[in-house]
Amino acid sequence: MADQREERTGEALIRLPRSFRLPEVSPALSRLQKLAGESQVVLDFGEVEEFDSAAVAFLRYLRKNVPQAAIVNVGGKLAMAEKAFGGESASVSRGAGAEQGRIPRFFAGLGGRSSGIVDRVGHFLLMLSDEIYHLGRYVFRERRGVYPGETWNQLYFMGYRSYPITIILIFLVGVTIAVTSSDQLRLFGADVYLADLIGLSMLRELVPLMTGIILAGKVGAAVAAELATMSVLEEVDALQTMGVSPARFLMVPRLLGITMAVPLLVVIADVVGISGGVITASVKFGIPPSAFIDEMMNVVGWEDFFWGLVKTVVFGWAVVVGSGYKGLTVGRSAAEVGRATTESVVLSVSLIVLIDCIFAFILY
């Protein structure tokens, strides 16, 4: 749209364009703010023919809050709309304002029942590709369509709120592994290798797997229940018909949240799990902690920590994507919320084990 506003010396003049709608409002306002020093600013509405309620809101805002604004030539229709509290609305045609995306939609079929396993897998993959697309767009600074601050809420819930349970469970796993394996090692007089066993198994396998399963139970179930409830209450449909992509609005903050939460969880879990082994070894079998650590550092390297971390992040994604899929594909009855939640945990755990197996072949 051509910028038809101009300025004259002496007195500041802002001439509003013929088509004065939402996209034109914010340039007009910033223009006005630049002229804040002037004693009087004249706003000429004479050319305005097409407008929407954002324009009416702009006008009402000026009248209420900008006393130095002289508002001239407000046309009959605009004046009427201003009086009518809300604004003229008939035949407002918003052109190609906020078009998003080219990927074929998948939500269209959500109301229907997918028949076979092939359909469902296809559906799942379509949804996954859509989520990756939206996540990519978000990361590359297209922030529209994601509620501000929602990512932090998700990080708080998925990360901070998962700490206590993760710490307790991983510690117990460390203790258990130490107790059960030391008998076998002792048979060969190889007590001290307990440290290698604990270090490697914790970093590479047990922490990722346990964290993934805890996330499946805690985060996955919550995501599925929340999204399923939203689907049943038509909130997801409402987002869609508002022109807000549910894949974007609902899934992007959750995916970002889990991506940030998992590394924090893994670092703590690694430390706690190994501590469980160290404490057990020293209390029950008399291996001093320093000897334990020295022995462990001989075999454990940064790459073990790194790959464990990568694996856990992928597990986290699997949990969120799997639960999101279950949550968003429910039917219309409240009973399906419970079913979706249960199935989401089964699906998440299955995905975790499957991915773990694939990683095992790739890494070792």
Next chain:
Amino acid sequence: MVPDEMDSEIVRASNLNCGYGGEVVIKGLNFSVPAGRITTVAGLSGSGKTTLLKTLTGLIPPIEGEVYFSGQKIDYRSETSLNRLYQRIGVLYQNGALLNSLNLYQNVALPVRMLHPQIPKKILREMVFNRLSQVGLMDSSTKMPSELSGGMRKRGALARALILDPDVVFCDEPSSGLDPITSGSLDELLVEMRDTFRMTLVVVTHEVRSIERISDQVLLLHGGRLFFAGEMAAISASDDRFLRAFFLRKENEDDS
């Protein structure tokens, strides 16, 4: 504003078959929705009213046939075409469908914040409060949806549906779950929208009293097809058995 658009049709269905997953619920629909009028979609429970609404609002693709919006054919496989549609309609869902994690103000502001994030906060505030005052909820802007009554939730959802000046507002059973007085005042609000802003409304309902109060045009679905399309006056004059049974009997047997 284009003057000749005011009295013309804004939505048109041509040989439309709707349903889910290949299963046809209603077929052979031909009708148009005139601009600036209230069209009610009536019918018994299970007659396909909601299916039709979902098709018209772009949530499910038609099995056969076409839907035109402002003369343009909706391409249900193109996200661009659907987004263009979504930007020009507002939908009032049966229970409001306000997002439970946001308060009323945030809910009403949501479409603007998501689609036009560049809009200054002060203008947004003005837009939201204009709409809230229009539906009489100025004082409840900070309440969460769970703290609102059913009628208030629907009015709040109407404010959200109106915030971006839609060309057409679709309402799914606006009177369901409301007492007669509250549902009457919601009807009055809809009529006021039409009269004051020449808004086009498509209202799905089975409440006979509500249909009589607000309709300019009635589309009655029955037996998997469009049974009747016309004005209320034509219904009273008709001697068709089903029409008379639907509209003239006491309205307590078709409750869903």
